[in-house]
Amino acid sequence: DAGVIQSPRHEVTEMGQEVTLRCKPISGHDYLFWYRQTMMRGLELLIYFNNNVPIDDSGMPEDRFSAKMPNASFSTLKIQPSEPRDSAVYFCASTSQGNQPQHFGDGTRLSIL
């Protein structure tokens, strides 16, 4: 079975540009999570969805960040405008039930110059 698929794998862009990260969860998984990982702060939950509905976005750092899940097989995380401090690895994860293990995608390594 295909795992969680993220794109792009790497993104390098200049400060002020819009960045869009994409995620396809495992088929049949009703929960989707967006995480950010940095050396300083570790792995942090940004937002998660249940049945395409955002449930908790308290981890979204500021209004520059937004996430959508238009259907069960696709989600986006957008940063506009991007800043150098947004540089990190962004992971998407999914699970079938809330208390079950989450399965992670390969991540997007984002560098904002």
Add this chain to the structure above:
Amino acid sequence: QKEVEQNSGPLSVPEGAIASLNCTYSDRGSQSFFWYRQYSGKSPELIMFIYSNGDKEDGRFTAQLNKASQYVSLLIRDSQPSDSATYLCAVNGAGTASKLTFGTGTRLQVTL
């Protein structure tokens, strides 16, 4: 106080020895506990999960949970160089089964 605490390491063990990784958490209502392995430059990979007090074994891995002490550990028997990685402990919050808090991870080095 951090919600999920782990010793950052590195924890160095010789090949064939038992590696013991520890994690403490602050939320007494937590119900689900996970151990993930993360190789450098890769994504977290699930190793074990445990929901009840006691031990849970899977091959060379044993997860131990003590809710009274708010403590969860991972034992790796017969450690191999391929076990060298960072191990992340993750705990859900009371009332929010879906929302995991991750520790900062313990780096394990298995030496030849």
